[in-house]
Amino acid sequence: MKLSVVMPIFNEERTLEEIVRRVLATDYEIDLVLVDDGSTDGSREIMKRLESEHDGIRCFYHERNQGKGAALGTxxxxxxxxxxxIQDADLEYDPQDYKILLHPIEEGHADVVYGSRFLGGRYVRVHLFWHYVGNRMLTLLSNMLTNLNLSDMETCYKAFRIDVARKLDIQSRSFAVEPEMTAKVARMGVRVYxxxxxxxxxxxxxxxxxxxxDAVLAVLAIIRWRF
Ligand SMILES: Nc1nc2c(ncn2[C@@H]2O[C@H](COP(=O)(O)OP(=O)(O)OP(=O)(O)O)[C@@H](O)[C@H]2O)c(=O)[nH]1
Ligand SMILES: [Mg+2]
Structure with missing residues (x-):
């Protein structure tokens, strides 16, 4: 199975090389799509070097910073x-989890899989309390409007079969992309795990x-993409 990994990058020079190494170290045939979102640190130079050093890395660049959604759209x-x-360029999510994330798709059960930070993974750094509350409220509101009972709508780890990914047609520029993708997946009626x-x-x-x-924008996005 060939796995396309889309990585949005905005000023991540501290972690970029290491996260790319971890992605390439997984057991999958990787097509790594690096999207720079107008970085002003050394991220672009690191991307260019990585692209020349490894097969299977393709780089795209935004002239200006537009937001995570814009980078995913590209x-x-x-x-x-x-x-x-989707793979963020910081080191919060570990590509070693692709195996567990992709399992329901590989077994033929799922079209979309969300990796949840609230279902008892082997370890989870304790969340800042108010971030946690915000996250729960956004997920609850999204669930109310999509009738999906997700535990972590805002997670970075979202995996899509290619036919679903092609239909997403991402419009959001900002972090509103998370509720947008969720609402669209819900409307497609595909199998979500x-x-x-x-x-x-x-x-x-x-x-x-x-x-x-970002939380306020997410609330607006949840409502917008429901209707
Ligand atoms: N914050 C931010 N991230 C962006 C932007 N464009 C692309 N990204 C990338 O989107 C990914 C997610 O951004 P993060 O800032 O890590 O967002 P998060 O993980 O939800 O939140 P924190 O890590 O807690 O800040 C990272 O790989 C960023 O480099 C942008 O305009 N702003
Ligand atoms: Mg992050």
Missing amino acids: GFKEVVGDVVV EVPIRYAGRDYAEGKKIGFK
Whole structure:
């Protein structure tokens, strides 16, 4: 099975090389699509070097920073694998979990799989309390409007069979992309599964960027994409 990994990258020079190494170290035939979202640190130079050093890496660049959704939109237009998985460029999510994430698709049960941080993965860094509450509220609101009972709508680890990935037609620029993809998947009526994954969350000192504004945008996106 060929796996397309779409990686959105915005100023991730500290972790980029290591996360790419971990993706390439998995047991899958990897098509790695790196999308720079207007980075101003050394990320672009690292991407160019990695692309020249390894087969199976393709790089795309945004002139300006537009948001995670925009980067995914660019990346999803390029995928060629049987399955597509989203991989953030920090080290919060571990590619060693692809095996468990892709299992329901490989067994022929699922069309879409979400890796959940709230289902008892082997370890999960303790969440900041108010982040956790925000996450639960966004997932609850999304569930109310999609009638899917997900435990972690905002997770980065979302895997799609290629036919579903091609139909997503991502429009959101920002982190609103998570509820957008979820609402669209729900409307398609495809088979959605969840599995427990590990999560080594970072804090603000380690480069965490997401904030209250993103939560507000997510609420608006959940409502918008429902209708
Ligand atoms: N924050 C942010 N991330 C972006 C943007 N464009 C692409 N990304 C990438 O999107 C992925 C997710 O961003 P993160 O900031 O890690 O978002 P998160 O994991 O939800 O939140 P934290 O890690 O807690 O900040 C990373 O690989 C980023 O490099 C952008 O405009 N802003
Ligand atoms: Mg992150």
